[in-house]
Amino acid sequence: MASESQNWVFMVTAQTPTNIAVIKYWGKRDETLILPVNDSISLTLDPSHLCTTTTVAVSSAFHQDRMWLNAKEISLSGGRFQSCLREIRARACDVEDENKGIKITKEDWAKLHLHIASYNNFPTAAGLASSAAGFACLAYALGKLMDVKEDESQLSAIARQGSGSACRSLFGGFVKWIMGKEDNGSDSLAVQLADEKHWDDLVIVIAVVSSRQKETSSTSGMCESVETSLLLQHRAKEIVPKRILQMEEAIKNRDFASFSQLTCADSNQFHAVCLDTSPPIFYMNDTSHRIISIAEKWNRSEEAPQGQMLF
Ligand SMILES: Nc1ncnc2c1ncn2[C@@H]1O[C@H](COP(=O)(O)OP(=O)(O)OP(=O)(O)O)[C@@H](O)[C@H]1O
Numbered sequence: 112m113a114s115e116s117q118n119w120v121f122m123v124t125a126q127t128p129t130n131i132a133v134i135k136y137w138g139k140r141d142e143t144l145i146l147p148v149n150d151s152i153s154l155t156l157d158p159s160h161l162c163t164t165t166t167v168a169v170s171s172a173f174h175q176d177r178m179w180l181n182a183k184e185i186s187l188s189g190g191r192f193q194s195c196l197r198e199i200r201a202r203a204c205d206v207e208d209e210n211k212g213i214k215i216t217k218e219d220w221a222k223l224h225l226h227i228a229s230y231n232n233f234p235t236a237a238g239l240a241s242s243a244a245g246f247a248c249l250a251y252a253l254g255k256l257m258d259v260k261e262d263e264s265q266l267s268a269i270a271r272q273g274s275g276s277a278c279r280s281l282f283g284g285f286v287k288w289i290m291g292k293e294d295n296g297s298d299s300l301a302v303q304l305a306d307e308k309h310w311d312d313l314v315i316v317i318a319v320v321s322s323r324q325k326e327t328s329s330t331s332g333m334c335e336s337v338e339t340s341l342l343l344q345h346r347a348k349e350i351v352p353k354r355i356l357q358m359e360e361a362i363k364n365r366d367f368a369s370f371s372q373l374t375c376a377d378s379n380q381f382h383a384v385c386l387d388t389s390p391p392i393f394y395m396n397d398t399s400h401r402i403i404s405i406a407e408k409w410n411r412s413e414e415a416p417q418g419q420m421l422f
C-alpha cells in the first residue's frame with residue numbers, strides 16, 4: 112500500500128445528469144438484482160441542468176465507509192449501496208501515484224475505506240430521478256477512483272443494482288435499457304441509441320410541480336403494481352415490446368409526431384398502471400393535470416409552431 116508513514120488521500124469527482132424515460136420502466140422481475148419486466152428508453156438531460164455531483168475519496172485515515180447526501184450523513188448499509196461497492200471493488204485495479212509515492216493494489220481496495228459526498232442540484236426523492244443520477248454518478252466515480260476497466264455498458268449493469276433507472280444515465284443522448292433474459296442480470300444493461308447531437312433542436316422543459324418527497328417511492332410503488340395490476344402484465348408483454356421498436360424508429364428518423372405520440376401514450380399508461388394498483392398510487396397533482404391540459408390544447412391549436420409539446 113502507501114509507502115509513506117503519513118496519511119494520504121486519493122479522490123475523484125464526477126458529475127452525472129438525470130434521465131427522463133420516454134418508454135417507462137415500471138416493474139421488476141428480480142427485486143435484489145433490479146431486473147425489469149420490460150425494456151425502457153430515456154433521454155439523458157444536459158449535465159448543466161439536473162445533475163448529481165459526487166466525490167469519492169479513499170484514505171489511509173478512514174476507518175469505515177461513510178456517505179453524505181446533500182450534506183447529511185446517510186447509511187451505506189442498504190443492499191443497493193453494498194451491491195455497487197462490492198461490484199466495483201471486485202473489478203478494482205492497481206492505482207499508483209508516483210509523486211506521492213503511493214501504490215494501491217487490487218487486494219488493498221478490499222481493505223481500504225471510502226468517504227463519499229454527493230449533492231443533487233434538484234429535489235431528492237421527489238419524482239425527478241435523483242436515484243438515477245445518484246447511482247450512475249456513484250458507479251462512475253468509484254470506477255474512475257479504482258481504475259476499473261469496464262466500459263459504460265458494463266458499468267451500467269453495476270449502477271442498475273443501485274437503482275434501475277440509473278443504468279441509463281451512464282450515457283448521454285437517447286438510451287435503451289435492455290431488460291435481458293439471464294437470471295444473474297449479466298445481460299440487463301444500457302446501450303446508447305443516439306448521442307446528444309443527434310436531435311439537437313429537441314428541447315426538454317422540466318416543470319417542477321412539487322419539491323416534496325413522494326408519498327410512494329418508485330421502488331415500493333412498482334413492487335405493489337407487479338403484485339396487483341393486471342394492466343402492468345398486459346403492458347409489459349403486449350404493449351411495450353412494440354412501442355420500443357416504434358420509439359427506436361422515431362428517434363432514428365427524428366420523427367417528432369411519432370416520438371411525442373408514443374411518449375405521451377406511455378406516460379399516460381404508466382399513470383394508468385399506478386391507478387390500477389391496489390391501493391392506487393397518485394403521482395400527479397392538480398398542477399400536473401393543468402399542464403397536461405395546456406400541452407394538449409397547444410398541440411391542437413394552429414399556432415403550435417414546431418410540432419408538439421410533450422408532457
Ligand atoms: N446523489 C445520490 N447518490 C446516491 N443515492 C442517491 C442520490 N440521490 C438519491 N439517492 C437515492 O435515491 C433515493 C430516491 O429514489 P426514488 O426513486 O424514491 O426517487 P427519485 O429517483 O428522485 O424519483 P423517480 O425515480 O420517481 O424519478 C434516495 O432515498 C437515495 O437513497
Ligand SMILES: C[C@@](O)(CCOP(=O)(O)OP(=O)(O)O)CC(=O)O
Nearest residue numbers: 132135136151242274275276329330
Ligand atoms: C417512473 C420511473 O422514473 C421509475 C424509476 O424507478 P427507479 O429506477 O427509481 O426504481 P428502482 O429501480 O426501484 O430504484 C420510470 C423510469 O425512469 O423509467
